[in-house]
Amino acid sequence: MTARPIAVVGASAAGLAAAETLRRSGWRGPLTLIGAEPHLPYDRPPLSKQLLHGAWEPEKLRLRTEEQLAPLDLDLRLGTRATGLDVATRTLTLDGAESLACAGVVIATGVAARTLPGTDRLTGVHTLRTLDDALALRGRLTKGGTPAGEGVAGGGGTRRLVIVGNGVLGCEAAAVARELGHEVTVVGIEGTPMAAAVGTDVGTLLAEEHRDRGVRLLTGTVEGFDTTDPGDGRGPQVTAVRLAPGSTSASGGAAGGTRLPADTVLVAIGSRPAVDWLTDPALDTTDGLRCDAYCAAAPGVYAAGDVARWDHPAHGRPLRFEHRMNATEQGMAAARNLLAELAADGPTGTGDGTPAPERRPFAPVPYFWSDQYDLKIQAYGLTAGADRVETPVRDRAGRRILALYGREGRAVGVLAAGLPPRQIRALRAVVADPLPWEEARERIAAATAAG
């Protein structure tokens, strides 16, 4: 058996799933899990929901305890960043210039939050991608987070929160902040919140929900920030977000001024795949790490989760998802395919004499959910990039939505909120393979006919 390890880079949902699958599928050689964050693998979706709300503490987000990880016999390198990969020799470089020659590599480095220039050193301006980010933002939003003398209304901690970015993350944070009683303004480039992810029909309904709850929705572009220096050594504190001229409220009227007073700002303008460290020209890192249908980016190098852009066999084009379930499923698939490749290559295989398994294309039915107020939105298939959307159920008062998404004559995605779980489960089958549009419509009608 080889003494070279398999290394998994990125110690979160996809990386953990890959490491566990490698062991479960028979890898008995050394296994290294490298994670830039100092924390044990944790779950990210609750960061913008239960954790931000204060309902859950960080321990509840942990995906595994140290005891649960022990049987994996990992060489666990937390707080360590991979800084390079030589693809031909499968050699990783880690922080501190350590070199690690590997039998195989799984890359699961996810994405990083995008920021706005000049915000790094501004007190009160946050992003929301990591546990540390979420705790810092929560510190400002939950009771006790209001430092004295910041001119914050209410004394007990009412914040003027401006969220820059009206995508899913910005809207989830807006919902939590409203529930906590803060004044919330969401400003985005798109006229309709979440339109890029769910289309304008569904986005418009969700916008109404936010507006009913007291969230102010604006369309505009951030020009800069006003600040004050409280002279306490912490540097400038944000006092307002300045919008470029021409900004409007999402209901069409003038925004009523382009200076939005704020003591806390969340910048939620999307993310960029964490591929900066992958400079080997053998890899294509345009919008994530490009992989084939087996999640292979190069021989012995696989990718999974938010970072991976792979050829989805059912959709015939490269796709990349930032969905929690995909991270786990793709981590498992990448690990299995890497092992199959190593086993097929001979002596570097699992080493226990079991026949080499076949590599299999990774062809999941994508799934994501979002929680906003008490509304659970669930979607199967592809809802972004549709050229056709229909909403057979659009019941604003009953808070029920069902939308079907199409592309090039086929139904590729379905989204629902407020429907019985049985119906939502039935919808998955409709878009498991892209069906002709009319056939999918009929099946949707049948799936939702009863109840």
Ligand SMILES: Cc1cc2nc3c(=O)[nH]c(=O)nc-3n(C[C@H](O)[C@H](O)[C@H](O)COP(=O)(O)OP(=O)(O)OC[C@H]3O[C@@H](n4cnc5c(N)ncnc54)[C@H](O)[C@@H]3O)c2cc1C
């Ligand atoms: C606030 C929030 C809410 C979300 N809510 C939902 C939701 O409701 N539903 C849903 O489906 N999805 C949701 N998601 C998306 C979901 O959490 C992600 O799809 C999932 O976490 C992706 O897992 P991953 O392992 O691919 O990447 P990540 O979770 O991003 O993990 C990548 C890890 O790699 C590490 N890393 C990066 N570069 C290096 C390097 N060079 N060396 C070593 N380590 C490195 C990072 O520090 C990170 O820990 C949410 C995400 C966030 C941030």
